[in-house]
Amino acid sequence: MPVALPAPAFSCLVLDDDLLVRDLAASFVEQxxxxxxxxxxxxxxxAFEHLARQPVDLLITDIELPQLNGLELVRALRQPPLVIFVTSHPHYALPTYDLDAVDFLVKPLRFDRFLRAVDKALLLLRAKALPPTHPAPAGPLPADDSFFIRTxxxxxxxxxxxxAYVEAMRDFVKVHLLDGTVHITLVNLKQMEAQLPPHLFVRxxxxxxxxxGxxxxxxxxxxxxxxxxxxxxxxHREAVLAQVVQQHLLARHPGKPE
Incomplete structure (x- = not known):
């Protein structure tokens, strides 16, 4: 009878200047x-010195920190790991998109929400560890109503x-479906955009x-x-308006430009 091999352990660093939050996050990681x-x-x-000397797979960091905040820390790293940001202030969510954050957690931390964020990171790390496949042909996919991804x-x-939409994660993308399901595949957003039908998807x-649609x-x-x-x-605003809105916009004077 085959024996299941243990899943590989990925390294993680926790950074937070609040002792209670730091210890709570560490206890979550250890579970x-x-x-x-x-x-x-x-x-x-x-933490920066540690990461420069000994890189990790996953960084869980607060944003509001003295001297160097969490966003600045990630920007300063030459090869940042996957990152989950933690903060008391939801307005920081938008800047984390530009850093390809795995997730954004609002304090107080809950284990179920923490676990969901970590699960996203583990999916990315395991996908990265997969053996390479033959490269996909360049250019758009054949005409059809479907496509394949490797998970x-x-x-x-x-x-x-x-x-619904596709979200970039450095060398990966997360494909978000209408029913809330998310699939992760080792293709970057530029490659995905080049192959999906341009009349159906817009950056x-x-x-x-x-x-x-x-x-x-x-x-x-x-x-x-x-x-x-x-x-x-x-x-991207002008292209989105032209492709999504203008062709279907009810005008005050039909047939005349507004």
Whole structure:
């Protein structure tokens, strides 16, 4: 009878200047068999030195820190690990998108929410550890209503109509489906954008590619897909308006430009 091999343990560093939060996060990490806590810090500069000397797979860090905040720390690292940000202030969520954060946790920490964030990171780490496959051909996919992605365990067929949006995670993307399911695949967003039908998907932000048919509202800073607000970058706003809104906009004087 085959014996299941233990999952590899990935290294993790926790950084928070609040003793109670730091110890709580560390205790959460120690309850997850796939993670090994290799650093526990209250000082971002000391954490930076550790990460420069001994890189880790996952960094769990507060944002508001003395001397060097969590965002600045990640930007300062030459090769930052996967990051889960922790903060008491939800308004920091938007800047974390530009750093390809795995997740964004608002204090007080809850183990169920913490576990969900870590699970996303583990999916990415395990996907990265998979043996390489033959590179996909360049250019758009064949005309069809579906495509395949490689996940941790299988080649999975997805239909364009079930995809809400695609989110970049450095060399990975997270494919978010309308039913809330998220699949992670080792393809970057640029490669994904080049192969998906351009009339069905539009780039709204450096980190997001959205199914045009699922966009329900557009503002100056975001597009709404179901209950999710996806960032809309200023450099992509004009293209989104042209592709999503203008062709379907009811005008005051039909047939005349507004």
């Amino acid at each position: 997850i068999p796939s993670l090994t806590l290799t650093g526990l810090y209250d000082n971002a500069v000391l 941790e365990f299988q080649f999975l067929k997805l239909h364009y109509a079930e995809v 709204t932000h450096r980190s997001f590619l959205v199914n045009t 699922k966009i329900e509202a557009v503002t100056n800073q975001e597009v709404r897909v179901g209950n999710v607000e996806v960032p809309l970058g200023i450099t």
